[in-house]
Amino acid sequence: MRSLRDRLKSYKKDIAPGAVATDAQLDGEHGERGLDAELIETFLTEVEAEVAGLPESALEVAIPGVVEQTPFGPCYYRDVRFDVLTLHGHYPLARTRQLPLSVLQKVCKVKSADVLTWEDVCFFDTETTGLGSGAGNFIFLFGLGFYEEDEFVVRQYFLREYAEERALLWSLGVLLGRFQAMVSFNGKGFDWKLLETRCTLARMELLPTTHLDLLPPARRLWKKVLANCRLITLEQEVLGFARVDDTPGAMAPELYFAYQTDLDARRMTGIFTHNVHDILTLVTLSYHMGLMIEEPLHAATHPEELFGLSRWYEEWSQGEISEACLVRVTEMEESDDYVREALWKLSLHHKRLQRHDKAALLWHELLTGPALWQTAPRVELAKYYEHKVRDYQQALTLTEETLELVQNRKLVLRSLTVEHELQELTHRRDRLMRKLTRESSTRQGEVPEHETPFTLGH
Template identity: 70%
Template sequence: MRSLRDRLQSYKKEMALGGGETTLDELVAEAESLSGELPESAVERALPGMELETPYGRCYCRDVRFDVLSSHGHYPLARTRHLPLAVLYQVCKIKEEPVDWQEVCFFDTETTGLGSGAGNFIFLFGIGFYEDDEFVVRQFFLRNYAEERALLYALSELLGRFRAMVSFNGKGFDWKLLETRFTLARLPLPPMLHLDLLPPARRLWKKVIANCKLITLEQEVLGFARVDDTPGKMAPELYFAYQTDGDARRLTGIFTHNVHDILTLATLSAHIGLLVDEPLHRATHPEELFGLSRWYAEWEQGDSSEACLVKVSQMEEQDYVREALWKLSLIYKRRGLYERAVLLWQELLDGGGMWQTAPRIELAKYYEHKAREHRRALLLTTETIEIVQNRRSALRSLSLEEELRELAHRRERLLRKCGLDRSDGA
C-alpha cells in the first residue's frame, strides 16, 4: 500500500495534468483515519489554511489575523485607518476623491523571478485589509502551476471588494506581473487605484538611510526587527525545491516575510501620513523636512513649506542650515520679500562651496535690477568671477565654463551701466 506522502505527491501530479478523481478532502480524511494527521511536510499542515472552490478548480489560501491594537514597530495597526486618506493620495499623486479605508488593501507578492515576462509566476500573493477590529493578511499560495487560474480567479474576487491598493514598488513590478498572469489566464483584472509608497519614501529618506528597501525602512524608520523571516531573494529557490519534493516546511519563513511586508506597508502609511500632518513635531532629520517642504510647495501650502525650512535653519548641522537658509531666500524672492532675502544672502556669503557664488550672484541681480546700485552689483560679479576662475583651475567642467560666460556677460553690462570700460575696473 502506498504511503500517504506518495498519495499526496500523486494527487499533485494528477492535478497538474488536469486529471484524477481523488480530492484533497478525501486524502485528508484518509490521513486522519490512518494516522490522525497530515505529514509534517504537507503545506496543509506546515501552513494551515483553507481550500477555495472556483469555476476553475480549487486553490489554497490562509488568513493571518491581528488585533488592530497590536503594534508593528512604533505604531499600532489601528493608527493607519485613523489617518485621512487624502494625505496618502497627495503624496502618491492620486487626484481622484479619497475612498474609505474599508475600500483599501495592502498588497505584496513573492515570485519565481524578477522579470514581468510570461515565464515568471507569482506563487504567493498577500493582501492586507481591515475587517472590524482586526487586520487580516490573506495569502494565496500556488501549490502547483495547474492551480494558477483558480488562484487568480479567487484573488480577483477578493480584489473586487477594494477600490485602491497600497504597495511598495508594486506599480513598477508586482502589478505589471499580475497583469501578465491575468492576461495569460484570460481573466479580467479589477481596476484599481494604486498608492505606491516607494516614491514618497525616496523623497523623505533617500539621503538619510543606506537604501530605501522596505526592510531598511522598517528597521531605521519604524523600529521593527524581523524574526523567523526568510529574505525575499531566497524565495524562488525554496519554492522550486518545494515543487520538487512537496516539503512545505521550508516555506514558512517566506510566508512570514510576506506578512511582515504587508504589516510594514500599513504602518509606513501611518508614519508618512503623520509626518505630513504634523511635520514640526514628527520630522527629526533635515532631509525629512526638506522633502516635506517640497511637497507643501507643490501643494501651494507656502506657510507650511516655509515652516519646515525655518526648523532646519535652527538645527546644529551647518551644511543643512545653509541649505535651508538658501531655500528660504528663494521663497522670499518669489514672494517679493527682498529685504528678507538679502539678509539671508549676506549671511550665506561666508560659506564654502556653492555658498561662495550663489548668494553673490543673487545679490548682484538684486543690486542691479531692484536697488539700482550698479557699482555694488559690479563688485559682487567681479568677486564671483575670481572665485569661479580659481575653481576652474582645479576642476575643468562645461558647467563652470558656461557660468563664466554668463558672469562675463553680466560684468560687461554692468560696466556699461556704470559708465566704465574694461580698463577702469569697478
C-alpha cells in the first residue's frame, strides 16, 4: 500500500513546472479551477476515502505510514523527511556532510579498511520496553536516519504487535544492508546488543557493521562540564535545541503497553517525535564534535573541553596541537584551578618530550599555589634535581618539604594512599641522604665503606 506522501508526490509529477496561480493556467482546458485544483481535490477525496470509518485513535490516522509486505508477513513504518537545510539547534542538517567522516572515526576509535562517505552511514536509535538486554525486553520502535539527495530521511519501524517482529526485523535488515557504518549514542553497548538478541531469537542473521558510538567521546568532552551526558542534555546545553511535543523516553514502555491494550495510537505520537529528535541530534552532534577536533582553539569554549581535546591529540602523536590546547586554557578567564591544572599538564607534556628545564620552570611556578597543588610539583622537582641536575641537597630539601605537607594531610585524610605516599617519600629521603653522605666523603678524600681503595704496588 502506498503512503499518502508517495501518492502526493506522484500527483506533483503530473503538474507542469510553473503551473500554479496564474489565471491563464487556472482557466485552461480543465475548466475554471484548472489542473492544480482538480489534482488537489482528487487527492483530498482519496485521503477522506482512506480514513473513512477509522477512529482518530487508529494508528493509520494518528501516525500515517506504510504497510510493507515481507516474506514473514506485514510490517508498519513511516518516513519523516527534512530538507538538509533544516536547522536542528545551531546547525543545519547539511553541515554534517561537510565534515570528513574520518574525524568521527578517530574520536570513536574505529578503524575501517574502506573509505566511507556520509551516504554509507545511517543514524540509529531505538525505543524499547525496558533497559535490560535479556530475552524479555524487546524493541518496539526502530529509527534510522540517512541522507537521500537533498533530504534527510528518518524511517521509523513500529511493532504494532509481537507477531510482526520477524517481518519488521527482515525489512530493517534489508535497509541496514544499504549502509556500511552506523552512528548511535550508547548503541554499541545497548541498542545493537538488544537487536542482536532479538534477531537470534527470531533465527535471523544480523550482518556486522562499523559502529560509531558517540557516548564515549561525549563523556571525554563534557563529563565534568555538564550535569550528565544524556543525549537530551547535550542537545540543550551544547547544540541549543529545545524539544517540543516530545514524550520522555522513560515513559515509552508504559505508553506502548497501554497502546497494546486499547490500540489508541494518539498516545504514541510523542514517542515517535522523541525518536526523531534523538536521530536529528545524532546528526548535528556528530558535526559539533568534528568541528571541535578540526578547530579546537575556536570551537572549544570550556577548559574541560580543551583538556579532552589535548588528550586526544597526545594519543594521536600531534603534540603541538595538544600543547596549544593547554596554553589556550591558561589564556581563558576561568578559575585559577583550571589554570594550575593546565600548567601541570603542560609540565608533564614537556617532561615526556625531554624538555626538563621547561617542565621545571612550570613546577616552580606551581609551588606558589594552594597547598593541594604543591605536593606533586615538589615531587617532580625533587626527581629533576636528583637525576638531571645532580643537586642532592636541593632534592633533599624539596623531599622533606613534601613529607611535611603529606603528614599534615594525613591528620585530615587517613587512607592507604597517604600511607603509601609517605613510604615512597621516606624511601626517597633516605636515598638522598646516603647520596649526600657519599658525596661529602668523596670531597673530603675519604673512601666510602663499600669501596676498596686502589693502590699501586705494595
